[in-house]
Amino acid sequence: MTTDERFEGVEKRLEIVFSPTAGKLREKLTEKLLEQILKDVKCHIVSRKLEEKVDAYLLSTSSCFVYDDRVIVKTCGETEIFKCIESLMGITDHQNVVSVVYTRGGFFWPERQPFPHNDDIEENKEFLKLLEKLTKLKPMKALCMGTGNKKWHVLGGFSGDSLTSQGDFVTVEVSMRGLDREKAKVFYEKENVTKTTMTEESGICYIFPNAIIDAHAFDKCGYSMNGIEGKGISTIHVSPEDEGSFASFESFGYDFKNEKKFEHVIPTVLKCFSPKQFTMTVYSTVPLEGNELELKVDLKGYKCLEEKIHKLDNGGSVVYQSFEFEA
Numbered sequence: 001m002t003t004d005e006r007f008e009g010v011e012k013r014l015e016i017v018f019s020p021t022a023g024k025l026r027e028k029l030t031e032k033l034l035e036q037i038l039k040d041v042k043c044h045i046v047s048r049k050l051e052e053k054v055d056a057y058l059l060s061t062s063s064c065f066v067y068d069d070r071v072i073v074k075t076c077g078e079t080e081i082f083k084c085i086e087s088l089m090g091i092t093d094h095q096n097v098v099s100v101v102y103t104r105g106g107f108f109w110p111e112r113q114p115f116p117h118n119d120d121i122e123e124n125k126e127f128l129k130l131l132e133k134l135t136k137l138k139p140m141k142a143l144c145m146g147t148g149n150k151k152w153h154v155l156g157g158f159s160g161d162s163l164t165s166q167g168d169f170v171t172v173e174v175s176m177r178g179l180d181r182e183k184a185k186v187f188y189e190k191e192n193v194t195k196t197t198m199t200e201e202s203g204i205c206y207i208f209p210n211a212i213i214d215a216h217a218f219d220k221c222g223y224s225m226n227g228i229e230g231k232g233i234s235t236i237h238v239s240p241e242d243e244g245s246f247a248s249f250e251s252f253g254y255d256f257k258n259e260k261k262f263e264h265v266i267p268t269v270l271k272c273f274s275p276k277q278f279t280m281t282v283y284s285t286v287p288l289e290g291n292e293l294e295l296k297v298d299l300k301g302y303k304c305l306e307e308k309i310h311k312l313d314n315g316g317s318v319v320y321q322s323f324e325f326e327a
Protein backbone atom coordinates (compact mmCIF):
# COMPACT_ATOMS: atom_id res chain seq x y z
CA MET A 1 0.00 0.00 0.00
CA THR A 2 1.37 3.44 -0.88
CA THR A 3 1.42 6.28 1.63
CA ASP A 4 -1.44 8.01 -0.16
CA GLU A 5 -3.75 5.06 0.35
CA ARG A 6 -3.58 5.33 4.12
CA PHE A 7 -6.72 6.77 5.63
CA GLU A 8 -6.82 8.50 9.03
CA GLY A 9 -9.95 7.03 10.59
CA VAL A 10 -9.53 8.72 13.99
CA GLU A 11 -12.23 11.38 14.33
CA LYS A 12 -12.35 14.86 15.74
CA ARG A 13 -15.66 15.42 17.54
CA LEU A 14 -17.31 18.68 18.44
CA GLU A 15 -20.49 19.15 20.45
CA ILE A 16 -22.04 22.59 20.87
CA VAL A 17 -25.00 22.97 23.24
CA PHE A 18 -27.35 25.97 23.08
CA SER A 19 -29.61 27.37 25.80
CA PRO A 20 -33.39 27.04 25.30
CA THR A 21 -33.51 30.82 24.64
CA ALA A 22 -31.82 30.10 21.29
CA GLY A 23 -35.03 28.54 19.96
CA LYS A 24 -35.11 25.27 18.06
CA LEU A 25 -31.77 24.69 16.36
CA ARG A 26 -33.22 22.24 13.84
CA GLU A 27 -35.45 24.93 12.39
CA LYS A 28 -32.41 27.14 11.78
CA LEU A 29 -29.74 24.61 10.81
CA THR A 30 -31.23 23.30 7.57
CA GLU A 31 -29.44 20.79 5.34
CA LYS A 32 -28.61 23.56 2.88
CA LEU A 33 -26.97 25.70 5.56
CA LEU A 34 -25.15 22.71 7.06
CA GLU A 35 -23.78 21.74 3.64
CA GLN A 36 -22.48 25.28 3.23
CA ILE A 37 -20.84 25.30 6.67
CA LEU A 38 -19.21 21.89 6.12
CA LYS A 39 -17.46 23.10 2.96
CA ASP A 40 -14.86 24.88 5.10
CA VAL A 41 -14.31 21.69 7.10
CA LYS A 42 -13.68 19.87 3.77
CA CYS A 43 -16.49 17.36 3.91
CA HIS A 44 -20.01 16.98 2.57
CA ILE A 45 -23.29 15.22 3.30
CA VAL A 46 -23.73 11.79 1.67
CA SER A 47 -27.01 10.70 3.27
CA ARG A 48 -29.57 11.84 5.82
CA LYS A 49 -32.45 10.66 8.03
CA LEU A 50 -34.54 13.43 9.47
CA GLU A 51 -36.42 11.87 12.38
CA GLU A 52 -38.73 13.18 15.08
CA LYS A 53 -36.08 14.21 17.63
CA VAL A 54 -32.92 14.46 15.59
CA ASP A 55 -31.63 15.15 12.08
CA ALA A 56 -28.89 12.57 11.43
CA TYR A 57 -26.48 13.15 8.54
CA LEU A 58 -23.81 10.82 7.19
CA LEU A 59 -20.83 12.82 5.97
CA SER A 60 -18.07 11.95 3.52
CA THR A 61 -15.94 11.85 6.66
CA SER A 62 -18.22 10.59 9.48
CA SER A 63 -21.43 12.14 10.88
CA CYS A 64 -23.40 15.13 12.10
CA PHE A 65 -26.42 15.14 14.42
CA VAL A 66 -28.66 18.14 14.90
CA TYR A 67 -31.01 18.22 17.90
CA ASP A 68 -33.14 21.18 18.92
CA ASP A 69 -30.56 22.15 21.55
CA ARG A 70 -27.25 20.85 20.22
CA VAL A 71 -25.16 19.93 17.24
CA ILE A 72 -22.63 17.10 17.17
CA VAL A 73 -20.10 17.09 14.33
CA LYS A 74 -17.67 14.23 13.88
CA THR A 75 -15.10 14.25 11.08
CA CYS A 76 -12.03 12.19 10.25
CA GLY A 77 -9.30 12.18 7.60
CA GLU A 78 -7.57 15.54 7.20
CA THR A 79 -10.63 17.69 7.86
CA GLU A 80 -10.49 21.11 9.52
CA ILE A 81 -13.28 20.83 12.06
CA PHE A 82 -12.52 24.09 13.95
CA LYS A 83 -13.52 25.99 10.80
CA CYS A 84 -17.21 25.29 11.47
CA ILE A 85 -17.25 26.56 15.07
CA GLU A 86 -17.89 30.23 14.33
CA SER A 87 -20.57 29.52 11.70
CA LEU A 88 -22.39 27.00 13.91
CA MET A 89 -22.37 29.36 16.88
CA GLY A 90 -23.54 32.18 14.64
CA ILE A 91 -26.75 30.35 13.71
CA THR A 92 -28.29 31.92 16.80
CA ASP A 93 -26.59 34.51 18.98
CA HIS A 94 -23.15 33.28 20.18
CA GLN A 95 -24.24 34.19 23.70
CA ASN A 96 -26.73 31.31 23.57
CA VAL A 97 -23.93 28.74 23.64
CA VAL A 98 -23.81 26.99 27.03
CA SER A 99 -21.10 24.44 26.35
CA VAL A 100 -18.60 23.31 23.75
CA VAL A 101 -16.72 20.04 24.03
CA TYR A 102 -14.06 18.80 21.61
CA THR A 103 -12.69 15.25 21.82
CA ARG A 104 -10.37 13.09 19.78
CA GLY A 105 -8.13 10.07 20.01
CA GLY A 106 -4.44 9.88 19.13
CA PHE A 107 -3.96 10.06 15.36
CA PHE A 108 -2.16 7.31 13.44
CA TRP A 109 -0.36 9.99 11.40
CA PRO A 110 -0.42 13.33 13.29
CA GLU A 111 2.08 14.84 10.85
CA ARG A 112 -0.50 14.58 8.06
CA GLN A 113 -3.08 16.63 9.97
CA PRO A 114 -3.66 20.26 9.02
CA PHE A 115 -2.75 22.97 11.55
CA PRO A 116 -3.61 23.09 14.46
CA HIS A 117 -4.51 19.38 14.71
CA ASN A 118 -0.92 18.33 13.96
CA ASP A 119 0.21 19.52 17.39
CA ASP A 120 -1.62 18.98 20.71
CA ILE A 121 -0.47 22.29 22.22
CA GLU A 122 -1.34 24.37 19.13
CA GLU A 123 -4.72 22.66 18.91
CA ASN A 124 -5.51 23.59 22.50
CA LYS A 125 -4.31 27.19 21.93
CA GLU A 126 -6.51 27.60 18.82
CA PHE A 127 -9.50 26.12 20.61
CA LEU A 128 -9.05 28.56 23.51
CA LYS A 129 -8.67 31.48 21.09
CA LEU A 130 -11.98 30.58 19.47
CA LEU A 131 -13.72 30.21 22.83
CA GLU A 132 -12.44 33.59 23.95
CA LYS A 133 -13.32 35.32 20.69
CA LEU A 134 -16.80 33.86 20.36
CA THR A 135 -18.15 33.10 23.83
CA LYS A 136 -18.05 33.94 27.51
CA LEU A 137 -17.61 30.29 28.43
CA LYS A 138 -15.12 29.27 31.10
CA PRO A 139 -12.48 27.02 29.49
CA MET A 140 -11.78 23.73 31.25
CA LYS A 141 -8.24 22.53 31.83
CA ALA A 142 -7.25 20.47 28.78
CA LEU A 143 -7.42 16.76 29.52
CA CYS A 144 -5.24 14.11 27.93
CA MET A 145 -5.71 10.56 29.14
CA GLY A 146 -3.71 7.49 28.12
CA THR A 147 -0.40 7.27 26.28
CA GLY A 148 0.78 6.88 22.67
CA ASN A 149 -1.99 6.06 20.23
CA LYS A 150 -4.30 5.23 23.15
CA LYS A 151 -4.44 8.92 24.04
CA TRP A 152 -7.78 10.64 24.48
CA HIS A 153 -7.98 14.43 24.42
CA VAL A 154 -10.83 16.49 25.84
CA LEU A 155 -11.07 20.29 25.45
CA GLY A 156 -14.09 22.27 26.49
CA GLY A 157 -15.75 25.40 27.76
CA PHE A 158 -18.83 25.71 29.94
CA SER A 159 -21.16 28.45 31.11
CA GLY A 160 -22.17 28.66 34.77
CA ASP A 161 -25.52 27.01 34.11
CA SER A 162 -24.40 24.49 31.49
CA LEU A 163 -25.05 21.56 33.81
CA THR A 164 -28.66 22.44 34.58
CA SER A 165 -29.40 23.30 30.97
CA GLN A 166 -27.94 20.04 29.63
CA GLY A 167 -30.06 17.37 31.33
CA ASP A 168 -28.82 13.88 32.17
CA PHE A 169 -26.91 12.51 29.18
CA VAL A 170 -24.41 9.74 28.68
CA THR A 171 -22.10 9.71 25.67
CA VAL A 172 -20.01 6.63 24.93
CA GLU A 173 -17.10 6.70 22.48
CA VAL A 174 -15.21 3.52 21.58
CA SER A 175 -12.11 3.72 19.32
CA MET A 176 -10.93 0.38 18.00
CA ARG A 177 -7.57 -0.36 16.30
CA GLY A 178 -6.08 -3.44 14.72
CA LEU A 179 -9.36 -4.89 13.39
CA ASP A 180 -9.53 -8.65 12.85
CA ARG A 181 -8.66 -9.10 9.14
CA GLU A 182 -11.56 -11.48 8.41
CA LYS A 183 -14.03 -9.10 10.01
CA ALA A 184 -12.50 -6.11 8.21
CA LYS A 185 -13.06 -7.86 4.84
CA VAL A 186 -16.82 -7.36 5.27
CA PHE A 187 -16.29 -3.65 4.58
CA TYR A 188 -14.74 -4.04 1.10
CA GLU A 189 -16.74 -3.48 -2.08
CA LYS A 190 -17.53 -6.82 -3.76
CA GLU A 191 -20.16 -8.20 -6.04
CA ASN A 192 -23.48 -8.68 -4.20
CA VAL A 193 -22.21 -6.77 -1.18
CA THR A 194 -24.20 -3.69 -0.27
CA LYS A 195 -24.35 -1.32 2.69
CA THR A 196 -27.23 -3.47 3.98
CA THR A 197 -25.33 -6.74 3.77
CA MET A 198 -22.36 -5.03 5.49
CA THR A 199 -24.66 -3.94 8.35
CA GLU A 200 -26.01 -7.47 8.69
CA GLU A 201 -22.87 -9.56 8.10
CA SER A 202 -20.78 -7.51 10.49
CA GLY A 203 -23.38 -7.85 13.28
CA ILE A 204 -23.84 -4.06 13.50
CA CYS A 205 -27.61 -4.55 13.17
CA TYR A 206 -27.67 -6.39 16.54
CA ILE A 207 -26.19 -3.53 18.59
CA PHE A 208 -29.41 -1.54 18.83
CA PRO A 209 -31.87 -3.90 17.09
CA ASN A 210 -34.74 -1.36 17.11
CA ALA A 211 -32.81 1.57 15.67
CA ILE A 212 -33.56 3.05 12.24
CA ILE A 213 -30.29 2.59 10.32
CA ASP A 214 -28.85 4.83 7.63
CA ALA A 215 -25.69 3.26 6.18
CA HIS A 216 -23.19 4.17 3.46
CA ALA A 217 -20.59 1.95 1.78
CA PHE A 218 -17.63 3.83 0.27
CA ASP A 219 -15.92 3.05 -3.05
CA LYS A 220 -13.39 0.25 -2.75
CA CYS A 221 -13.74 0.02 1.04
CA GLY A 222 -15.06 1.81 4.12
CA TYR A 223 -18.42 2.01 5.84
CA SER A 224 -20.41 4.49 7.91
CA MET A 225 -23.74 4.22 9.68
CA ASN A 226 -26.04 6.30 11.85
CA GLY A 227 -28.67 4.65 14.04
CA ILE A 228 -31.63 6.58 15.43
CA GLU A 229 -34.02 5.45 18.14
CA GLY A 230 -36.10 8.28 19.61
CA LYS A 231 -33.60 10.72 21.11
CA GLY A 232 -30.88 8.04 21.18
CA ILE A 233 -28.33 7.91 18.38
CA SER A 234 -25.46 5.62 17.53
CA THR A 235 -22.84 5.94 14.84
CA ILE A 236 -20.15 3.61 13.50
CA HIS A 237 -17.37 4.37 11.01
CA VAL A 238 -14.95 1.82 9.63
CA SER A 239 -11.62 2.21 7.83
CA PRO A 240 -10.73 -1.44 7.12
CA GLU A 241 -7.39 -0.84 5.34
CA ASP A 242 -4.65 -3.13 6.57
CA GLU A 243 -2.41 -0.25 7.61
CA GLY A 244 -4.19 1.82 10.24
CA SER A 245 -7.37 -0.27 10.42
CA PHE A 246 -9.83 1.56 12.64
CA ALA A 247 -13.47 1.56 13.68
CA SER A 248 -15.31 3.90 15.97
CA PHE A 249 -18.57 3.53 17.81
CA GLU A 250 -20.48 6.28 19.56
CA SER A 251 -23.84 6.48 21.21
CA PHE A 252 -25.56 9.46 22.74
CA GLY A 253 -28.96 10.04 24.33
CA TYR A 254 -29.70 6.46 25.47
CA ASP A 255 -30.70 5.85 29.06
CA PHE A 256 -27.86 3.47 29.85
CA LYS A 257 -28.12 3.97 33.58
CA ASN A 258 -31.67 2.73 33.95
CA GLU A 259 -32.13 0.50 30.94
CA LYS A 260 -29.03 -1.64 31.56
CA LYS A 261 -28.26 -1.80 27.83
CA PHE A 262 -24.57 -1.15 28.32
CA GLU A 263 -23.66 -4.77 29.10
CA HIS A 264 -25.20 -5.84 25.78
CA VAL A 265 -24.04 -2.96 23.62
CA ILE A 266 -20.29 -2.90 24.26
CA PRO A 267 -19.58 -6.64 23.79
CA THR A 268 -21.81 -6.63 20.67
CA VAL A 269 -19.80 -3.72 19.20
CA LEU A 270 -16.51 -5.50 19.91
CA LYS A 271 -17.78 -8.72 18.30
CA CYS A 272 -18.26 -6.87 14.99
CA PHE A 273 -14.55 -6.00 14.76
CA SER A 274 -12.55 -8.05 17.34
CA PRO A 275 -9.98 -5.23 17.62
CA LYS A 276 -6.48 -5.80 19.05
CA GLN A 277 -6.94 -2.73 21.22
CA PHE A 278 -9.54 -0.15 22.04
CA THR A 279 -10.26 2.81 24.26
CA MET A 280 -13.67 3.54 25.74
CA THR A 281 -14.71 6.90 27.10
CA VAL A 282 -17.98 7.51 28.92
CA TYR A 283 -19.12 11.09 29.50
CA SER A 284 -21.88 11.77 31.91
CA THR A 285 -23.49 15.17 32.46
CA VAL A 286 -24.50 14.33 36.01
CA PRO A 287 -22.13 14.84 38.95
CA LEU A 288 -19.93 11.97 40.15
CA GLU A 289 -21.66 9.98 42.85
CA GLY A 290 -19.85 6.75 42.23
CA ASN A 291 -22.58 5.36 39.98
CA GLU A 292 -20.55 6.07 36.80
CA LEU A 293 -18.64 2.93 37.64
CA GLU A 294 -21.71 0.91 36.72
CA LEU A 295 -20.99 1.94 33.16
CA LYS A 296 -17.63 0.25 33.19
CA VAL A 297 -17.52 -3.16 31.56
CA ASP A 298 -15.49 -6.20 32.42
CA LEU A 299 -14.74 -7.79 29.06
CA LYS A 300 -13.57 -11.36 28.78
CA GLY A 301 -10.55 -11.67 26.48
CA TYR A 302 -9.53 -8.02 27.02
CA LYS A 303 -7.16 -6.73 29.65
CA CYS A 304 -7.75 -3.21 31.01
CA LEU A 305 -4.41 -1.37 30.71
CA GLU A 306 -5.42 1.95 32.15
CA GLU A 307 -8.38 3.59 33.80
CA LYS A 308 -8.97 7.27 34.64
CA ILE A 309 -11.91 9.13 36.09
CA HIS A 310 -12.14 12.92 35.81
CA LYS A 311 -14.66 15.33 37.18
CA LEU A 312 -15.39 18.09 34.67
CA ASP A 313 -15.79 21.77 35.56
CA ASN A 314 -19.48 21.65 34.61
CA GLY A 315 -20.14 18.95 37.21
CA GLY A 316 -20.10 16.10 34.69
CA SER A 317 -17.54 13.33 34.50
CA VAL A 318 -15.37 11.35 32.08
CA VAL A 319 -14.41 7.73 32.61
CA TYR A 320 -11.59 6.57 30.30
CA GLN A 321 -10.40 3.00 29.89
CA SER A 322 -7.97 1.41 27.50
CA PHE A 323 -7.98 -2.32 26.68
CA GLU A 324 -5.82 -4.79 24.83
CA PHE A 325 -6.73 -8.26 23.59
CA GLU A 326 -5.12 -11.05 25.60
CA ALA A 327 -4.43 -14.19 23.61
Ligand SMILES: C[S@@+](CC[C@H](N)C(=O)[O-])C[C@H]1O[C@@H](n2cnc3c(N)ncnc32)[C@H](O)[C@@H]1O
Pocket residue numbers: 007008009010011060061062075076077218219220221222223224236237238239240241246247248
Ligand atom coordinates in the same frame (compact mmCIF):
# COMPACT_ATOMS: atom_id res chain seq x y z
C1 LIG B 1 -15.92 5.22 6.43
S1 LIG B 1 -14.97 6.62 6.15
C2 LIG B 1 -14.94 7.25 7.79
C3 LIG B 1 -13.84 6.72 8.66
C4 LIG B 1 -14.04 6.73 10.15
N1 LIG B 1 -13.89 7.96 10.79
C5 LIG B 1 -13.40 5.61 10.87
O1 LIG B 1 -13.77 5.42 11.99
O2 LIG B 1 -12.58 4.88 10.37
C6 LIG B 1 -13.38 6.07 5.85
C7 LIG B 1 -13.24 4.84 5.01
O3 LIG B 1 -13.85 5.03 3.76
C8 LIG B 1 -12.87 5.01 2.70
N2 LIG B 1 -13.27 6.00 1.69
C9 LIG B 1 -13.50 5.74 0.38
N3 LIG B 1 -13.87 6.86 -0.27
C10 LIG B 1 -13.88 7.86 0.65
C11 LIG B 1 -14.17 9.24 0.60
N4 LIG B 1 -14.53 9.84 -0.53
N5 LIG B 1 -14.05 9.98 1.72
C12 LIG B 1 -13.69 9.37 2.88
N6 LIG B 1 -13.42 8.07 3.00
C13 LIG B 1 -13.50 7.32 1.90
C14 LIG B 1 -11.53 5.28 3.37
O4 LIG B 1 -10.45 4.73 2.64
C15 LIG B 1 -11.76 4.55 4.70
O5 LIG B 1 -11.59 3.17 4.58
